[in-house]
Structure formats: structure tokens, C-alpha cells
Amino acid sequence: MKKLLTGNEAIARGFYEAGGHVAAAYPGTPSTEILENMEQYKEDIYCEWSPNEKVAMEVAIGASMAGARSLAAMKHVGLNVAADPIMTYAYLGVNGGFVFISADDPGMHSSQNEQDNRYFAKFGKMAMVEPTDSQESKDYIKEALRVSEEYDVPVLFRVTTRVCHSKTLVELGERTEVAKKPYVKNVGKFLAAPAHAKVLHVTLEERLARLEEYSNNSPLNTVEMNDKKIGIITSGISYQYAKEVFGNTASYLKIGFTNPLPFKMIEAFAKEVETLYVIEELEPYMEEQIKARGIKCIGKELIPNVGELNPDIIAKALLGREIRTIEGLDNLHDSIIKRPPTLCAGCPHRGLFYSLSKIKNVMVTGDIGCYTLGFTQPLNSMDTCVCMGGSISTGHGAAKAFKQAGEDKKVVSVIGDSTFFHTGMNSLVDVVYNKGNTVTVILDNRITGMTGHQENPGTGYTLMGDKTIAINIPNLVKALGVEDIQIVNPLNLKETDAALKKALEFDGPSVVITRWPCVLKKFSQEDKSEFGCELKKYKVNEDKCKSCKLCLKSGCPALSFDKYAKIDPDMCVGCSVCAQICPFEAIERVGE
């Protein structure tokens, strides 16, 4: 049966059909749906959301050591977090087949950088596989697991946004049960003490040589000989773009197994064609290696290494083809407005950021999540954002610098509930231990919001739908050594203002927890009993409205202005933040 699947759905399906046993991940666009879809196979596969990518990697490594076919999934920046265990697991080698996904984001559709993680495979001396569509995503997972077991190697399965989030047709197959391999204690292999690792490094180099032999014969690396004037070496989604531009007018070496590269194939292909192009997105990963072997080719001289590739960029770069658009577009230029993403109408973070925006002389260090948008107009209430879980420690560092320089600037660090569990906890330990004096605001919206509502250690449910212990954030924070803890409803501005004021006056580390569910969240039983009240919508009483526009400072997308303030009744969820901002009581509840 053929079905339209995203690359992510196909990866999950491939792991299922390949007899996979254990899968773990932390959500991150564009990788999230891999584990979301794994859940449907929970009868056969244990799957979990781990608190961060390092933990997910370690869970999958442990399962592989025990003999299970295992998978860990993450986005490209998540692999930075998980780099520590994987670099060593490459030395140790596997027991059960082990694949980990790096979902890279060229073009930064939803990421803070566009690093090309193919270098991790070379750096870590691991095998690497790159599919070009959903069918290959499914098929290559099977081959990757087989190679992992046969060559005793972890496999980096590298995909990009356009593979992850494009739907293409896939032929579905049945699951083949693969028995878990027996576990046999072997400290020489699985215990990375220096004495063992020295031996393992030698084995690793030998393994790479064997893998290069495999690469030259791999069914994942194929030649399509057409006209020999132009030869193209390519991999991943770039193959589809190249094919779109050149069709059957060029010959292709399509590389699906990209570390180690199949140099015998590359040399033979290069001899056959007149002009050799290397078409790859982002960095010249293949090109550098090909040129280092003395093979002449053209790549990044013409194709940009910044941003996402597409067929038109290739056609323009290599064929000089100009793009033709509709005439008269210039006349329309004035009609474009900016449309930045915003916090949703009724988002519980809005109240907190509105309160924060009124405080002078503070630096607000931010983190990765919907609430990163607190930096945008009109809230303007965030100064920095570096990486997942980093807000508390960057805030701590900044506060120490201000203090040392004798400046009286205070620091507030904001972090989401899921992000706090991810790596924020470590940073809060640092603040306490090193006598920091910052305010940490944990924006607990009872779910992992930005990636589309995944459970986390605070929600009380697992990925597989089982009820579990919900980690109590206030108790956890207390256990980390914080004494000044306040819990507030961020929809109540007075309460939030007072809590921030008190926390900023406190000498020492303090924590404010803003607790209200994400406005788009499906309420759990626990949510219903805790937050259950049905909110009433609000409307503007035009007789009382003085057109001061203060309510617009909340940045709520349900509000607009046309002589008087207006509230879109289809968008309003009744959070009441605008009503609390209005000094004239012109915003009223609908019905009583």
C-alpha cells in the first residue's frame, strides 16, 4: 500500500518495520514527529520523551549495549547537547543496531543556527546515511541498522527540514521481528577507561577502512549515467533539487552513504564526465574531501553555503538561468506588512512579559521556546537567547559581571517548564552554589509548547500515554537550594507584578513560577481540576474607551484599533490581561 508520508513519519515506520525495540528523543523542529509517530508502534517499541538529547542518546546507547535495536532522534542543535556520549560510543561500537537522527535546519525555519552536522560523522568517525525522500527515509533506516550491527558502528542518520517535513509517497511493508541480541559482559568493549579506549581507537580506524569498502559497494550509493558532459555528485535533498534542474541531461553519483565517502566510485565517476559539479546544501562537506584527493570539481565557488538551497538557486548558479516573475511587482511593494510570529491570543506568557516590560534597569536573559517571542514588539522584554537551557547560567554570568563592575543592574532569567527540565536545572544549581543573585522565572505552561504539545517530566503523562509521576517544580527548585520561591497565575497582573517586585528585592537567588496551561493545550484531568474554570470572552465598551491604545501594549493578536480598541470575538479566549491593563475599565466580560 502506498501512503503519503513525511520523512519523519517514514523514519518511524522504517524503525518499526526493521524490528526496532527502543527509541528516545527530546522534541525539536524539524525532528519532533519521529517520536510522535513512534507512539503508534508502542506495542512493539518502547519509546519516550527524554528530558534532553544527551539523556535520549544515553537511553538509546544503553538499550543498544543490552542488545536492542535502538534509535535516538534530535534536531541539529540537540546533537551538540548529545555530543559527549556519542563521541565515545563511536569508540565502543554497538551490540543491538544503533541509529541516531540529526535533523538539520538549513534556512533556519525554526532554529538559532544552521550548522551542518555531517561534520559530526567525520569528526566522530561514525557511519553516516542521508536519504533524499520519504521512501528512502524508511528504507535506509533498515540498511543503517544492518550496517550498524555488521560493522559494529553507530550510524548518524542525517536529514534536513525538507526531507523531514515534505510528504512523498511511500510503499508500506510489514514488521520483521528481530530478536534482541544477548547481552554478554565485556568491559574491554563497553567500559571506556583509558586502557580500553586506547585499544578501541585502533579498532575504530580499522573499522573505518572496512566501512569505506562497504561505501564503495553500498546499495545506498548509485550512479545514473546519462549525458557525460555534466556529472553531478550530490546527496540528501540536494539530489532532488539537482534532478529537478538537470533531469536526464546530466549524470549523477547519488551518495546515500556519506561517511566514509565512496572514493573509488567518486574517482571512477569523475573520469567519466567532462565537468564535475558537487551540489550540496550548506557546507562543502563532500567537496572538501573530493578536492583533497586531487579530483577537480566545482561546488561552493558557485553555490552558496548560506541558507537553504532550491532548484532555482542551482539553475541560476550553474546554468545562469534567470528567474521570471510577474510584471509590476514593484507597485505592490508598499502593500506588504511585517508579520512576525506572535504569542497566541490568551498565551499565559503574555501577562508575565507585560509585567516584565514595565520594570526598568533589568537585563532579561531568555531561552528557547514560544516565550522567546517575548523579545518582540510591543513587549520588548527580553535581551538575550543563546541555547536550550542557557538562560539561567548566562543570566548568572551577566549578574556577576554587573556586580563586579559596581553596576546595580539586576538580571531576570526566563525559562519554560520543559526547558528547565532539559538543562535549566543544572544552571539553577550553579546560581545557588555560586551565591548568585538573579531572579529565575519558570514559565510553567504545563506542556512543551513550541514543538506542538509533547509531554515532559512535569505533565504527569508519558509519550506512550501512561499516567506517571509529575515532577513537582516548586519542590524540585527547593531541593536545588532555592529558598525564595513564589508561584503565581500570570494572567493576574497584580499578582505577577508583586511577585517580580518581591523577587527582585530579595538578596539571593529567587524563583518565580508562573503556572497556567498553554492556551492551545488539551486539558488533562489534572488541569481540569486545577484550572478548570471556563473563561468568559471580553469586549470593548466604546462608551468608556478613551482610545488611549494602552491595551495594545499587551501585543495580543485578538486586539486591534479603529477609532476604538476592538477585540476579535473568534480569537479572544478570555485571559483578561487587556482588561487589567485598561485604566478606564472599558474592557468588559461578555455575559455574566
Place this chain on the structure above:
Amino acid sequence: MSNVKSVLLVGVGGQGIILASQILSSGLIEAGFDVKMSEVHGMAQRGGSVTTQVRYGDKVDSPIIGKGSADVMVAFEKVEAVRWLEYLKPGGALVVNNYEIPSATVISGAEAYPDGVMEKLEATVENIYVIDAAKEAMELGNIKAQNIVLLGGLIKAMGVEGVDWDKMVEQTVKPRFVDLNLKAINKGMELVASEVKEEVGV
């Protein structure tokens, strides 16, 4: 390759663009085409500019297109039509929702929602179909069905009617919304049918 057609769907997050794209894709598969659908999401659930692309034909390679490459474009919001218009081929068809969603910058007063957008679009794009999808959907009982009204218009403009679209709707939307959405898709088809200029279907 030459018979591959590209459709671009643009609008604002929360308008139901991805659902409409899914129904469209399932219908095109039913019609026997190779189909690739690509979406961009992740940054925020609501309020941002959102696009999806659907490409279909005998054999589709790239899931995405560049500027000047879309055969048909449907805009769920009129400024979004302007923003993405450079992706439409000269001579391509534009189905546009005569509907305004102010952005965060408009709400905060940083910039004004532009005047005369529809007039400018009509002056620039020859092959244009304007639909008041929000009004139509409201008359059918729920403004949220405007995405399916637009989908109906799109299908007509594409000239791919030889598919059981009702079945595709039934298979995709929640049971309690089936009736509403069936009315919506047929309304959209009807509205565009009255003024089809040139079909672009394969």
C-alpha cells in the same frame, strides 16, 4: 518533469492551510499523480506567515519551488498574496481570500494595514479569482471553514475536478465537521466556476 504542476498555499498560522493542503494532496494521489507536499512550521503556533507547497505530476523531484515557479497560488489572506506573489509564474492563477488579518506590527501601531490591496492585485494579476471565504463560511455556520471554501476555489482554478473531493473531505476532517466542510468545498468550487478563465490542470 515538464508536466509537473506546482501549487503554493499561503496565509497566516491558524487558518487551516496545512489541513487544506492535506485534502488537496490526498485527492491528487487518488487521481494517480506522484505528489510531494512541503510545509514550514515550528516557530509559533499562530500569527506568523505560513506556506505549504504541493507539487504533482508523473514524477516529482524537488518538493519545493523557487520564485516565479508556482502554476497556481491560493492566498488565505490578502497581504500574504502580495508577500508571496513573486513565487507565481507569469500567467499563473491566483485565488485570493478577500480577508484581512492585522499583524502584530499593525496592532501595535508600528505600521498600518495597507489600503487598496485587492485593487492592486487585480491590476497586476490577470488570472485572479477573488473569494470572500470568511463571509461564505460564516453563512454556512462557521468562519473556520473558510479554508475549505478556498480549497474548493483552488480545485476549480486548477481544473482537477475528476476526483471525488467529497470523499477526501470526509476522510480528513472530524466527523462532526463533515457536513459543514462538504458545503464549504462545494461553495468554493461554485464561486470560481462562474468565472474560470484558463484551467491549469495537468
